[in-house]
Amino acid sequence: MSQALDSEPGSELFSSYESDFRLAFAEVAQKIDQIPELATEPRKATIRAAERAIDEADEIISQMAIELQNISSGNRAKLNARLRGYRSDLDKSKRDLRKSIEAGDRQELFGARASAAGSAGAGLSNDEISQDQRQQLLSGTDRLENSSQRLRDSQRLANETESIGANILTDLRGQREQIINSRNVLMEAxxxxxxxxxxxxxxxxxxxxxxxITIGIVVLLIIIIAAILIGRFVRR
Incomplete structure (x- = not known):
């Protein structure tokens, strides 16, 4: 792959995702290498396995992109560069898989055409053989287009999933900030x-x-007044 996996400070979860991606990417590369050497049915099974591995690698990259938002900005730049490298490597593998599928379909098409021409050539005219070859070629072109469309749909779905995950992460971060602010307001209140x-x-x-004190003053005043009154009566 284009990026080295150096040991750097960062998220343990991000590092775990990196390990998972390497395994999935290695499986994709292995399946793509096997495709040209296989017959029709094993080749189709290997293509399906490669597509599943690509989907898994796409999902891991989406998780890595989400986890990257939780990493401090000091480490985020380097990890983001590595993530772009992983995404570039996976895109190249998707192109390689598409080329292998198209090459295999062409080989299957031309092989079937040659076989059909060899077995039925003795009983068909040149025009009939040419017409049959054109039909087979059109059919093979349709299969190639369908395969390419499936790959484009898979890539579009992966991009949409990544976008949805990023939006969800943004919403969760906003809700977390609101909860923290509410908690601070409650603590202040x-x-x-x-x-x-x-x-x-x-x-x-x-x-x-x-x-x-007021009661004491009132009582004291009452006592003083009473003492004054008593003193007057006594002098009389």
């Missing part, structure tokens, strides 16, 4: 409530104290 309770308790204590 709780602090204000505690202060208010302490203030009210202090005011209640001062009210009780003031009331006791």
């Amino acid at each position: 709780d602090t204000y409530v505690d202060k208010s309770i302490r203030t009210l308790r202090g005011m209640a204590r001062r009210m009780v104290t003031n009331r006791l």
Whole structure:
């Protein structure tokens, strides 16, 4: 692959995804190498296995892109460059698979045509053989186009999945920030409530104290007035 897997500080989950991608990518390369050497049915089975491995590698790359958002910016640049390299390697493998499929279909088409011409050539005219060859060629072209369309659809689906995953990650990050802000507001409100309770308790204590002082003053005044009145009556 085009990028080396150096040991760097980063996400352990990202590193795990890298290991999974390497396994899937190795399987893709192995299947593509086997395709030209296989007969029709084994070749089709190997192509399906290669397509599944490519889908798996695409999914792993999507997970790596999502996990990359959770890595600190100091390591993100290098890891992002490696991720682009992985994506470029996988795109090249997709092109190689498409070429192998098209080459195999052409070989199958021309081989079938030559076989049919050899077995039936003695009983057919040149025009009939030419017409049959054109029909087989058109049929093979249709199969090639269908195979190419399936690969394009798979790539489009992978891109859409990656976009959806990125959007979900963005939404989750926004919701996380909202939850954190709400928690901070609640903690601040709780602090204000505690202060208010302490203030009210202090005011209640001062009210009780003031009331006791007022009662004491009133009692003292009553005693003084009573003492004055008693003193006047005694002097008379």
